Amino acid sequence: MIVFTLIMLYPLAWMVGSSLKESSSVFIDAHKIIPDVFRFENYIEGWKGFGGITFSTFFMNSFVIVIISTIGSVLSSTFIAFGFARINFVGKKLWFVCMMLTMMLPYEMVMIPQYIMFNGFGWIDTYLPLILPTFFGAPFFIFLIMQFIRTIPTELDQAAKIDGCGTFGIFFRIICPLVVPAMMTAAIFSFYWRWDDFMGPLLYLTTPAKYPVSLALKLFSDPNSVTNWGAMFAMSTISLIPIFIIFFIFQRYIVDGISTSGLKS
Structure with missing residues (x-):
């Protein structure tokens, strides 16, 4: 496990080390992880954009897209799963x-039809194509949360009905509090995928x-000028900080959401 961990961490360590190198020496001294001279100016130059x-503008844009789409994806998927x-x-x-069949469709197959549809709506150069579809559920999250809900005894629903709860009352008062681990797991995955999404914004x-x-x-x-590799790797390093923060804060929910039942003792 230690060997495999080192292998997987090497690209990350190489990127962090390259963010502190002179741009011209990034690939010349590619075999070195620790630079001879630490150049912290790369972070200042990169942040200027x-x-x-x-x-700061790019990060704000990412947070707007990621946070809204994550909320929409988790809430809608939970409702559909119920x-x-x-x-x-x-x-x-x-x-x-x-719904399950849509999970088997590669993105390349729906990319052009979606673009034509969103272009017809006049949504190009807006965040709507990146955010609004998430409010109609994500198949993977729907399946994950649905399996979690099935572990909750239906007797709880029946008891709630006796107490006067309707369908929405059962959903908000009984189901939602018990499926928080699954919802948090979906939120973490959604945050990761949306933060790393490149093709959607590019389109x-x-x-x-x-x-x-x-x-x-x-x-x-x-291609027409000299690439500032040091600044690029510096901003790439900073872009990983939100991912690490989210993971270390909510990592226990990943295990709880996949391996535990809907009830707690």
Whole structure:
């Protein structure tokens, strides 16, 4: 495990080390993780951004996209999962199969139809194509939360009905508090995936001031000029900080959400 851990951590260590090197020596001394001279100016230069747009703007854009889309994805997926797990309706199995089939579609297959549709809506160069679809549920999260809900005894629902709870009351008062671990797991995965998303912003955003961090990092690489590799790796290193913070704060929910039942002793 130690050997595999070192292998997986090597690219991360190399990136951090490269963020402190002279741009011209990043690939010349690629075999060295620890630079001969530490150049902390890379972080200052990188944070200045491009065309008067600093990386504080790019980070703010990322947080807006990630936080809103994560909230929408988790809430809508939980609501849909409750419907599949607890409510009987016509065509339930058919709709569930259709939902599962969407997990098998590669993004490249739906990329062009989605772009044509969003372009027809006039949503290009806005955050709507990146945020609004998340409010209609994510198949993986729906399946994860639905399996979690199925571990909760239906006797709790029946007891709530006797006390006068309706369907929405059962959902908000009984189900939601018990599926918090699964919801947090979905939130963590959603945060990771949205933060790292590059293709979506590349397709739909055309104004640099609206770029998230994942797309702004691409601006460092310019075929027509000298690329400031040190500054690029410096901003790449900083972009990992929110990911590490989220993981270390909420890592226990990943295990709880996947391996535990819906009840706690």
